[in-house]
Amino acid sequence: MSGKESVLTECILKVKEEGRCARIPFVTGGVPDKDSFWDTLAELEENGADIIELGVPFSDPVADGPVIAAASHRALSRGVSLAWLLDGLMERKYKVPLVIMSYANPLLQYGWSKANGTSLEEIRDASLEILAEHLFKAGIKGVIIPDVPLDEAGPYQKALAAKDIDLIALVGPNTSLERMEEYAKTAKGYVYVVSVMGITGAREGLPPEAIDTLTRARSVFSLPLALGFGLKEPGQVRGLSSTPDAVIFGSALVKHLEEGKSAADFMKPWLVG
Amino acid sequence: MKAYFGDFGGRFVPELLVPPLEELEKAMETYLTNPLYTSELNSLLCHYAGRPTPSTFCPNLSRELGFKLYLKREDLLHSGSHKINNTLGQGLLAKRMGKTRLVAETGAGQHGVATAVAAARLNMSCLVFMGKVDVERQASNVARMRLLGCEVRPVLDGTQTLKDAINEALRYWISSQADTHYCFGTAAGPHPFPTLVRHLQSVIGQEIKLQINDREKKNPDLVVACVGGGSNSIGAFYHFLEDKNVTLVGVEAAGTGTPGCYNSAPLNLGSPGILHGQFSMLLQTPEGQILPSHSVSAGLDYPSVGPEHAFLNATGRVHYGLVNDFKALEAFKILSQSEGIIPALESSHALAWVLENRKEIKKDQVVVVNLSGRGDKDLDIAREHLDF
Numbered sequence: 099m100s101g102k103e104s105v106l107t108e109c110i111l112k113v114k115e116e117g118r119c120a121r122i123p124f125v126t127g128g129v130p131d132k133d134s135f136w137d138t139l140a141e142l143e144e145n146g147a148d149i150i151e152l153g154v155p156f157s158d159p160v161a162d163g164p165v166i167a168a169a170s171h172r173a174l175s176r177g178v179s180l181a182w183l184l185d186g187l188m189e190r191k192y193k194v195p196l197v198i199m200s201y202a203n204p205l206l207q208y209g210w211s212k213a214n215g216t217s218l219e220e221i222r223d224a225s226l227e228i229l230a231e232h233l234f235k236a237g238i239k240g241v242i243i244p245d246v247p248l249d250e251a252g253p254y255q256k257a258l259a260a261k262d263i264d265l266i267a268l269v270g271p272n273t274s275l276e277r278m279e280e281y282a283k284t285a286k287g288y289v290y291v292v293s294v295m296g297i298t299g300a301r302e303g304l305p306p307e308a309i310d311t312l313t314r315a316r317s318v319f320s321l322p323l324a325l326g327f328g329l330k331e332p333g334q335v336r337g338l339s340s341t342p343d344a345v346i347f348g349s350a351l352v353k354h355l356e357e358g359k360s361a362a363d364f365m366k367p368w369l370v371g
Numbered sequence: 372m373k374a375y376f377g378d379f380g381g382r383f384v385p386e387l388l389v390p391p392l393e394e395l396e397k398a399m400e401t402y403l404t405n406p407l408y409t410s411e412l413n414s415l416l417c418h419y420a421g422r423p424t425p426s427t428f429c430p431n432l433s434r435e436l437g438f439k440l441y442l443k444r445e446d447l448l449h450s451g452s453h454k455i456n457n458t459l460g461q462g463l464l465a466k467r468m469g470k471t472r473l474v475a476e477t478g479a480g481q482h483g484v485a486t487a488v489a490a491a492r493l494n495m496s497c498l499v500f501m502g503k504v505d506v507e508r509q510a511s512n513v514a515r516m517r518l519l520g521c522e523v524r525p526v527l528d529g530t531q532t533l534k535d536a537i538n539e540a541l542r543y544w545i546s547s548q549a550d551t552h553y554c555f556g557t558a559a560g561p562h563p564f565p566t567l568v569r570h571l572q573s574v575i576g577q578e579i580k581l582q583i584n585d586r587e588k589k590n591p592d593l594v595v596a597c598v599g600g601g602s603n604s605i606g607a608f609y610h611f612l613e614d615k616n617v618t619l620v621g622v623e624a625a626g627t628g629t630p631g632c633y634n635s636a637p638l639n640l641g642s643p644g645i646l647h648g649q650f651s652m653l654l655q656t657p658e659g660q661i662l663p664s665h666s667v668s669a670g671l672d673y674p675s676v677g678p679e680h681a682f683l684n685a686t687g688r689v690h691y692g693l694v695n696d697f698k699a700l701e702a703f704k705i706l707s708q709s710e711g712i713i714p715a716l717e718s719s720h721a722l723a724w725v726l727e728n729r730k731e732i733k734k735d736q737v738v739v740v741n742l743s744g745r746g747d748k749d750l751d752i753a754r755e756h757l758d759f
Binding site: 156157158159160161163164167168171174179180181201202203204205206207208210211217218219244245246247248249250268269270271272273274277292294295296297 | 374378381382383384385386387389390528529534535538541542545546548642643644645646647648653655657658659660661
């Protein structure tokens with residue numbers, strides 16, 4: 099493992115020094131359509147995004163609510179894939195760090211047909227090496243895999259770390275202190291704190307368990323904490339007793355973009371927060 | 372408890388589902404061997420579900436085939452299939468864990484009905500997710516579940532079939548885990564479900580062994596079962612895995628059988644990948660998107676398979692064959708007319724494999740087909756294809 103400081107950690111800490119919370123918008127790849135997707139990313143970074151999370155569509159998105167799930171199915175029908183996303187990123191340049199959010203199977207299959215090995219384990223590791231190499235070339239700084247918890251993370255962590263790409267840990271209201279401590283041993287970049295016992299999707303207010311989770315995570319991790327799931331407007335995180343270092347908003351933005359509205363409009367209220 | 376069978380298995384779920392799966396694993400360790408739990412379960416299986424089920428000798432087909440054909444009669448169980456072995460066992464476990472509600476997925480509706488039955492009997496509430504397409508084509512099972520007091524919630528996501536119902540049940544379980552147990556229907560999914568469901572279904576093979584040894588004074592030479600997710604087959608095979616002289620055959624559904632058609636045969640026609648919490652064999656695109664599956668038998672219609680089957684396929688201990696819709700329908704009719712037993716279309720795949728491979732089976736060998744369910748539910752579908 100290399101000792102390089104994580105770009106993602108540095109980015110959020112720099113924002114923190116400015117006295118504000120980092121803004122991390124999430125967009126499903128190819129939303130609102132394949133062409134304007136790239137402009138949407140540019141618009142997000144020009145309008146206050148500090149990091150952008152890019153969703154790789156999957157046919158069976160088990161951690162996602164109806165908005166992201168539907169966007170995911172539509173993106174697939176437009177022919178969006180991880181390869182399309184990475185090829186497009188290699189041709190372009192964005193100023194803010196980019197993070198990929200993908201379920202395990204599209205990541206695992208990405209390099210599978212080119213991977214050599216005499217056992218499944220060897221093929222898997224070779225496939226993940228190819229993936230990490232291409233993610234690196236596309237400028238990806240971090241990866242979130244919502245269906246790979248700590249116990250399965252080893253091979254993914256290893257392949258990504260070799261390319262200085264952070265595997266982002268997800269913790270939630272029912273993640274015990276002990277389990278957070280286990281995550282802390284290998285966590286890099288930032289910690290994704292899931293605000294609710296549920297799936298992605300905009301909600302009103304903030305559930306009370308979010309504060310407990312943030313407090314518990316703060317006592318364990320030295321990395322910045324990014325709060326996500328259920329966020330749609332900055333008022334939800336204003337004046338909290340335990341504040342996150344970054345906020346992630348996905349469903350509300352994806353819905354907004356799919357209605358044909360601009361990314362700049364969506365970002366406006368977040369700029370004052 | 373081991374989460375992997377060789378390379379296959381694991382627990383690929385959102386972090387928020389790890390605590391309830393760990394809680395379930397702990398409950399299995401505490402209760403599955405506890406005499407109070409086992410005696411309560413055995414009593415329910417015996418006096419409520421109808422165990423042991425007979426191993427029925429088929430005189431007419433045996434004469435024609437030249438070997439001894441037995442059927443393990445899971446079709447005679449209450450609610451019409453082997454599924455109740457699993458739902459009663461999980462229901463009792465859930466009660467001991469302090470849960471008051473069962474949530475389940477269902478494709479054809481057999482597991483949904485078996486869960487609704489167990490919930491009613493055990494005074495638990497019940498919610499079943501079912502793809503909208505399945506709700507429409509399995510109307511009588513939907514009515515059955517509702518009559519039993521269970522809520523059936525149609526799933527509009529994705530392909531609106533079994534795999535999407537599983538996704539929705541997993542999503543629901545994230546937010547309801549405090550008082551709800553997810554009663555998973557087959558020997559697949561995240562650890563510990565493949566082990567739990569196998570344990571509860573292994574009573575099938577245990578009885579086959581006793582009954583055949585009693586009648587034939589030896590183990591069967593061949594045990595054949597259909598494989599969708601793989602619960603009836605792993606249940607039939609498990610107690611024979613160490614008996615190397617017993618040949619074990621799992622039968623996957625080949626769909627219409629035309630080249631490139633949608634099928635339900637991930638072991639024969641799929642590749643390794645991750646879905647529904649497990650690393651197993653999958654029907655998928657090169658990009659890792661899950662393909663729709665197809666079989667005339669709704670209970671086999673699933674794009675993946677339990678991880679232990681993927682392991683037994685890789686080691687070669689179990690042979691996995693293929694049978695198409697047409698051959699299964701033929702076997703459905705043959706068994707009905709030769710022995711007076713209407714098999715489920717799922718189980719008809721297993722019988723069809725035996726009929727198709729009759730020349731490979733030696734004279735006087737003892738063959739057991741696991742008749743996992745009864746076929747009354749399949750009459751409408753069968754009538755579309757067969758003349759009767």
